[in-house]
Amino acid sequence: MLQRLIDSLRDSAGSALRLTSLAGAAAIALFITIAFLCAAAFVFVLQNYGPVQACLVGAAIFFLVTLVAAGLYVLRKRKMQRRAERAAKAAKSATASMLADPALIATGLQIGRAIGVKRLLPILAVGGIALGLMASRSVASDEPAE
Template identity: 75%
Template sequence: MLQRLIDDVKESTGSALRLTSLAGAAAIALFITTAFLCAAAFVLVLQNYGPVQACLAGAAIFFVVAMIAAISYTMRKRQMLRRAAEAAKAAKAAATTGLLADPMLLATALQIVRAIGIKRLIPILAIGGIALGVMASRSAAASSEPAEEP
């Protein structure tokens, strides 16, 4: 069984290495292709308009590429922040719901009710419910305020 696990790890590592090598080769080929296309565009503009216009055309092309990369980076970063905020809200809701579904907590609560008695416990539970409601309304008001973006 352990040998099969080791073989699976070796196989997955080998395939990941092959995929990484292929991705690296594709990236190098794309870089060389882009370099030749930029050189061809530069020579074309140089022959038709002159060296200054050729340099400005090359700079404009790279500026557009840089702006596209910056915009996609910004959009991706916002998307990741939004997903992290949603995950935090879901985790907070799951933690609150999970606390009441814990069987050990319910068993402890039943033992406390038996030990203290239901008639003495009702006023304590009423005060606790009011306090919980106040805390929930405060946290809801704090989370509904829009957060400032840096």
């Protein structure tokens, strides 16, 4: 059973490596294609209008590409922030619903009776401190770092 798991992992890692190398080769080919297209456009404008206009057209094309990339970056960042906010809201509602569950409260009371209140108070204090530290860390990590 363990050998099958290792073989499966090895096969999936090998296929992922092959796919990654193919994607890298495709990206390099795309970059070279774009470079030749830019050179062809530059030469065409250079022959018809002159060197200054050719440089200005090249700069305008790359400026438009930069604007599109920046716009996509901003949209992606907003989408990720909305997703993080929804996840945080879902986690808070899940925690609230879990604490309102009567079966969980009954289980907690039974554990308290079994262990004893005197032994349970230090455990609850340490748990409360850990919960507070975890909550403060999650709030600090939700803030965007810029």
